[in-house]
Each structure stands twice: as structure tokens, then as C-alpha cells.
Amino acid sequence: MILLSLQSMKLMKLVPNAVRMSSTLSRDSNFFFRQLFDSVSSTYTYILGDLNSKEAVLIDPVIEHAERDANIIKELNFKLLYAMNTHMHADHVTGTGRLKSLLPGCKSVIGKASGAQADIHLVDGEEVTFGSHKLLTVATPGHTNGCLTYICHGQSLAFTGDTLLIRGCGRTDFQEGCSETLYNSVHQKIFTLPNHYTLYPAHDYKGVTATTVGEEKKYNPRLTKSLKEFIQIMDNLNLPYPKMIDKAIPANKVCGLY
Template identity: 70%
Template sequence: GHATMASNFVFRQLFDTKSSTYTYLLGDAESKDAVLIDPVIEHAKRDAQLVKDLNLNLKFAINTHMHADHITGTGELKKLTNCKSVISKASGAKADIHIDESDVIEFGTHKLRVFSTPGHTNGCVTYYIPEQGMAFTGDALLIRGCGRTDFQEGNSTNLYENVHGKIFSLPDETILYPAHDYKGMMSTTVDEEKRLNPRLTKSLSEFVEIMENLNLAYPKMIDKALPANKACGLYDLPEEYQT
């Protein structure tokens, strides 16, 4: 079943076809405060326009982690709006605000709770909004999958334990919104992933073996994305992004 949505909660999912990244806009229809989770630099104008179209004020541009596959839109959004950038302390990236386990990000009457869920990277967090029954899992948990653990201090044991200990401990009906999907799927639930995730339904040792044998290609954007994302997209931009 579906969680009941409060009438003053605004929600939009957005997509970047190049990196298959999902961006999320969450807002309070009364106070007009809004946040963006995982904006992408190429779409900063689109996202700022949507915030404006919905008569919202962007308070925070938030990342679930330091992405290796695209440059965050955070820096551009800071130029286009009055938002502050937010990322986990453990990410090692610069930002206006650093968050950590059990911190709370408020916009209007709504609250995003921070769970530290490292494993894909050291600084991965999951944002949970209990009243809406939604969680934003970044690359810790993908739909029927999970983020790779062979770069950025990835650690498959940590990933497994954090997904099981934190994300899978949320109510079964919680809707999970990942940072990516490559098959046109947009959301899942705790129940589905506990039953159907081909990797995370396995034992820890089987999971570690699966993750060690993925033989994935070197991430093609990583050498451009990481230096830029370390500064939340504000500095160290590759030439083609400099304005």
C-alpha cells in the first residue's frame, strides 16, 4: 500500500538521462521552504525554475554522497538561489552545512532524518522523512541492486550491514527513492527489496563475493566529478562547465 501524503507536502522526482540520476524536490506548501536532494549540474536551471514555478524557496541543496558519475548541481543552485549546500561530514567534501548520523534537516513543518549508511562511499547517508513514509537512499540501495563498492573507499561489508541495520529496519511500506536507476524504474519499497533484491537478500559472505566479482569498468566521469564534487560543484569545475 501507499503512505498517506500530507496535503502541505510537495514532492517531485526529476531525472538526468546522461547519468541516470534522480533528483528530488521536497517542499512545504505553506511555509514554501524546499530542499533538493542530489541535483545535477546540467539541470540546475531546470530545477531552480521548477522551484520558482511552484512558488517555493530553495533552502537547502543536499547530496546523499560525493558522486563519482556526475557533477552536483549544488554550486550552480547556490548561484541561482539563496540555498545552502549540505553533505555529510564523512564525505570529506566542502559544503555550507555538514550533517551526520541522527541530524535533522527541517523545511517548513517537515523533517528529513539522517542515517549514516556508508559502504558505497564513506560519506553515504540516507534521508528519511517518517511522516511521508519515504527514504532517499542515494547509492546505498538501488532498485533490485546497490552501489558499487570498489572505489571511493567502498566497503561491501559496511554496505551490507548498513542496508540491513538501517534501511531494512524502516517500516516495510516505506517508499525508497534511489539516486539512480538504469531500467526506467523510479521507486521501490523496503518490503520489495527485502524480498527481491538479488544481492542484499543473500548472506553477508555471499554478498561480499558478489561485490568482489562484478568486474565493472572504471567509472568514466570519476576523475572529473570527484574534484568538483569535493567542493560541492562550486570550484574545480571542468572547463566545459565554467561560466
């Protein structure tokens, strides 16, 4: 992991919508990883690439940053194969449709159970390939019906969307939310991964960039509880109505091009 300099950290605090990113050439030096950030919705966007084939995928883009993402991909000489969503978001409009126009040949991807339009609809167990790397699609509903977790076993990491956040989880009080379903998704599909696997969520509201399976199994204040206790917690969050939901969901049903 490349650590940010003190000057870079100061810059991120000063610049609105600053690109918060980290790059790794993990155990496989052919694997490219970059984490980007939208400060309005606290959304993380991820670029994954194969440095030999120059094929790449992008996970959870935000429409306001589509040009930013496209420019990075062009500058790094990647070919974007897929602009992917972990689920149909309620807090921002996806950038997948816009990216298709900025990067011809790119295809939009979302879970079939989401009910949203896309070029490719994934179901549990399918794989997305870019160069020599693969993402395994695992259905993890509960926040929404169409929530997916993308697991890269080759790099010991996973992208959990809103199903599992860092020391938290996605809400279950709107769309097709179900607390019991979410709890089972996490315990059966994510917590069964090896403890050292790094987890990257779709959002974080405290500036934390990643976590691990082992950390969340030990420290997550909601998902370390029993199912009954978890449902009680989720039923009593008393959170405000999502301010973007009435715009985001209709837009995201049509690939962000509403």
C-alpha cells in the same frame, strides 16, 4: 500518485534528458514531492516542499540541470533552503554550488564524512527541517564513507542515494567502498524500516522510479544473500572504471565548482 498519460510516456522516450517526474500530495496534503531525471547519468533529483510555508529542499542535483531545477522552484514559488547530496558522487558533478548562485539564500549540504566542502555538514541523527516536515539523517556508508540516507517518517519514505538501489546497490570497488560496511548499513539502517516505506534511490538504469523496504528485503538479488555471498558477488562484478570519476570527484569536493 499521479499517473503519467500515454502521451507523456511517449514524449519521455523521444526527448533527450526529458524531465521524468512524479508528484504526490501524500497523506499530508501539505507535502510536495517531485522526482526529476538526468538521462546521461541516470540520476534522480528530488524536490520536497511544504505547500504552506513554501520552503523546499532539493536532493542530488546534477549541474547540467541546475537551471531546470531552479526554474521549477521559482515557478512553483518555493524558497529553496538546502541543496543536498546523499554522498560525494563519482558519476556526475553536483549542482549544489550552481544552485546557490541561481537561488540566493540556498545552502549546500553533504555528509561530514564525505570530506567535501559545503555550507552544512551532516552527521548521523541530525534533522533537516523545511516548513512542518523533517528529514532524518542516517549514516549508511559502504559505497562511500559519507553516504547518507534521508528518512521522512511523516511521509513513510526515504532517499537512499547509492547505498540501496532498486534491486541492486552501489559499487564498492572505488572511493572508500567496502562491501561488508554497505551490507551492514542496508540491513541495520534501511531494512529495519517498516516494509511499506517507499524508497527513492539516487539512480536507476531500467526506468523504475521507486521501490519499498518490503520489496527489497524479498527481491533484491544481492542483499537477500548472506554477508559472505554478498561480498563474493560484489568482488566479481567486473564493472568498467567509472568514466566520469576523474572529473566528478575533484569537482564534488568543492561543491561542484571545480
